[in-house]
Amino acid sequence: MTKNIIFIFAAFCTLQARADVQPTEKDTVRCMFRYDDTELLQPLQPSYLDGVVVPARGNGNWFVSIAGGTTAFLGTPLGCEDLFGRLKPSYSLAIGKWFTPWVGARINYSGLQFKDGTLAVQEYHHLHADLLWNVLGGSYSRQEQVRWHLAPFAGIGLLHHATNGHNPFAVSYGIQGQYRISKRVSALVELSGATTFQDFDGYGKENRFGDHMLSLTAGFSFHIGRVGWKRAIDPSPYIRRDQWLVERVNALSEENRLYAGQHDRDRRTLAELKKILEIEGLLDKYSHLFDDDDAFDGNRYPKNNYSGLNSLQARLKNRKWDGKSPLDGKGTQSADTIPLCAGQDTLCMQYLARMQNGKECIGSPVYFFFQLNTARLTDTSQTLNLDELARVAKKYGLSVSVIGAADSMTGTASVNNVLSASRADYIAEELIKRGVSGDKITKTHQGGISDYAPNEANRHTKVMLHLK
Missing domain, CATH: 3.30.1330.60 (OmpA-like domain)
Known part of the structure; x- marks a missing residue:
């Protein structure tokens, strides 16, 4: 009788508690984030920074050039011959390196013959170092191989007169144009000049600039080592993906923590349930409900039975x-x-x-x-x-x-x-x-x-x- 009274009283309290609960409206819409792991791990297509290239290594973008053409000497005093009457053959050899798509340097040797102020044919040699500036270098920031190349240059060196032995200081200058025929060969045309002291040919005042050597040559340039420039890759997409992956890892870690806690609570609940069944003498009857969990521990491997x-x-x-x-x-x-x-x-x-x-x-x-x-x-x-x-x-x-x-x-x-x-x-x-x-x-x-x-x-x- 006492048990029945306790049961009726508990049921009454439950019904009263439910009646006291006021109905409320709740938002049932939840935001769920889903990640496609395979998409996150796919290789990204690189994008490039505008106008930025990677500096060349020591063995990249070297060149050797050879050219031949004509030279005209314009000295002080000038003499009676016109420009075309002063033309004599010449050649040049150069070796250099491009440090960036815009800036390069070279060492150049040129020489052969020229006509002095008395129109006598003389031999000369010209060795100079030049700094080159490629005005079309910006094209490398949009493509790896560029066909056209236009580079003004200026430098210093020495002129040598083979007859009188003069070796005066000279300033070199000019402009060079190239057209790339293949990856390693380019055709070039160069218009250059050199200015030195007036007494280079033996006539004129000392220590005063006034003698000029003008040259027009054409030839080939051969590229050595790595050719071209690597464009700088924009790291922003990779940074964003890394941040996304970090967020994904954190989300998965949080899910694992929640599942681990739930699993631990479920295991403790099962342990308590087994104790209750054992106390009530029902464990043998319901032991099959726990066999799978104990035997397989969540994994269904076939077992070796000897x-x-x-x-x-x-x-x-x-x-x-x-x-x-x-x-x-x-x-x-x-x-x-x-x-x-x-x-x-x-x-x-x-x-x-x-x-x-x-x-x-x-x-x-x-x-x-x-x-x-x-x-x-x-x-x-x-x-x-x-x-x-x-x-x-x-x-x-x-x-x-x-x-x-x-x-x-x-x-x-x-x-x-x-x-x-x-x-x-x-x-x-x-x-x-x-x-x-x-x-x-x-x-x-x-x-x-x-x-x-x-x-x-x-x-x-x-x-x-x-x-x-």
Whole structure:
């Protein structure tokens, strides 16, 4: 009677509490962020900074040029000949390097003949160093290879008069144009000049500028080492993706923390429930509800069961034993006194017949698990199973069936066929190394399968023992 009163009172309080709750409107719309991990990890197409290039390394953008043309000497005093009457042949050789798309330097040698103030033909040599400025260098910030090249230059050097031995200081200047024929060859045209003191040709005042050497040459320039310039990649997209990935990692870490807490609470709840059932005497009745959790711990791997091997050894030693333990029945009779398939049990006879015909394996299969996309065992301790299988197969002359498999969730069908075959080959070779005859081993492969969960469980080789 007391229990009924307590129950009615509790129900009444519950109904009263529900009646006191005032209905309120709640916003049921929630923002959920979803991330496509595969999209985040895809390579980004690089974008480039406008007008920015990467500086050249020491072995890049060197050049050697050779050119030939004509030279006219305009001295003080000038003499009576016009410009075209003063033209004489000349040549030039140069070696240099471009430090940036705009700035370069070179060392140039030129010379041959010129007509002095008396129109006498003389020989000269001109060695000078120049600084070049490519006015079209900005084109490299938009493309790696540029066809046209226009570079004014200026420099200093020495002029040498082969007859009178004068070696005066000279200022060089001019403009050079190039057209790129191929990656390493360009055609060039150069208009240059050099100004030195008036007494270079032996006529005029000392220490006063007044003699000029004008040259027009054409030739080829050969590029050495790395050619061209690398455009600077804009890092902004990569920075944004990294920030996005960091946020994603933080979000996943928070989810894992919540799930770990929930899992811990669920485990404690199950432990308390088992205690309650044990106290109430109901644990045996409901123990099957906890078996999966204890046995698999969240993973459904097929388990190696060695009871079949143990039963086989006992049966081979005791030909009349039906496989049941002598301790299960009454008394303490030995296994030799128990008849084979007592009472002519139909299922027992059928099992023995199928086993003797090789259609049924002895005991349970033994599984060997492999690493992803390899024929390497996940754990070297599995070789202990190989030792025991080989020992039993050799001792009793048993046939061995080896079946390889791969995970169908990863890899193509052709890859999985090859992989499952290689896993079967590996186990077969290991058994042969342990003394099992090769003609006793039958190898097959299943390719990719999805029979077990999680997917890792499908990466295995199954071994079964047969009488035939």
